[in-house]
Amino acid sequence: MNIKSNFVKVTAAAALTLTGVATVSAVKPDSTTANVQAATTKVKINYVPGYGINIWDNYNHGHFTGQHAPHGTTWNVINQATDKKGRTWYQVGEGQWIMAQYTVPANSKKAKKVVKTTKTTTNATATTTKKAKKSVQATGxxxxxxxxxxxxxxxxxxxGGNGGNGFDCSGLTSYVYSKAAGVNLGRTTYDQVKQGSTVSMDNLQPGDLLFWGSASAPYHVGIYVGNNQYIHAATPGQGVIKQTLSSYFYPSVAKRVL
Structure with a gap:
């Protein structure tokens, strides 16, 4: 009887031990999965409607991959880093980095709003521009x-702004060249990139137009003002600003119209 009793006790203890191991093994994968999900961050690109930001292959001295993250799209952030200039970058894929300053949390309700011009302002500006229209060959x-x-x-x-309360990128260049030099560039970046003659980025002169994106259908434009700087209507959050040319946001083509 003692032998049988001891055998039953040993068997019961073994069963409890195996059950305990099985229970621990079942919990561990769930915990790991929970940690991975908690570490995942989603951000939304918040640049300019219809445009996007460049995707780079590294956050320090990276190269443009030729791809863009369109405005309004949501991305998973798998890593975060700070470059030598103190700017925050998000890794959104293998060899894919975007600048954090052009994003907002995916569930944010504080996304920058794009202001629309009123019909009255637009019509008044259009009338003024029409009167100042001249050939792009005019001396500027x-x-x-x-x-x-x-x-x-x-x-x-x-x-859509081209004066009065504010500007979008091509509205600024159209307004400035029309008012200051009597040159009609056209209203959109597509029109403006067709004007003047193409110049090397190594031979820029104050007054040259800088374009970003496709050489035939760019999505952004600014005015080179010398000293490696340019003025442009950047984003809804930044407005019209002066910036220094950077390899992280480098123009694809320059045009001389003056």
Missing amino acids: DASAVITLASAQLGKAYVW
Whole structure:
């Protein structure tokens, strides 16, 4: 009887031990999965409607991959890093990095809003531009262009704006060249990139137009003002600003119209 009793006790203890191991093994994968999910961050690209931001292969001295993250799209952040200039970058894929400053949390309700111009302002501006229309071959004054562009610094980014309350990128260039030099560039980046002659990025002169994106259908434009700097209507959050040319956001083509 003692032998049988001891055998039963040993068997019961073994069963409890095996059950305990099985229970631990079942919990561990769930815990690991939970940690991975908690570490995943989602962000939304918040740049300019219809445009996107460049995707780079590294966050320090990276190269443009030729791909863009369109405005309004949501991305999973798998890593985060800070470059030598103190700027935050998000890794969204293997060899794919985007600048954090052009994103908001995916569930954010504080996304930057794009201001729309009123019909009255648009019509009034269109009338003024029409009166000032001249051939792009007209002699221009680069100094006057830079002076007028500088006077717009700090104004708001307004989607479709070309004067008055603010500007979008091509609205700013159209307004400045028309008012300062009597040159009609056209209203969109597609029109403006067809004007003047293409110049090397190593041979820029104040007053040259800088374009980003496709050489035939760019999505952004600014005015080179010298000293490796340019003025442009950047984003709804930044408005009209002056920036230094950077390899992280480098123009694809430059045009001389003056």
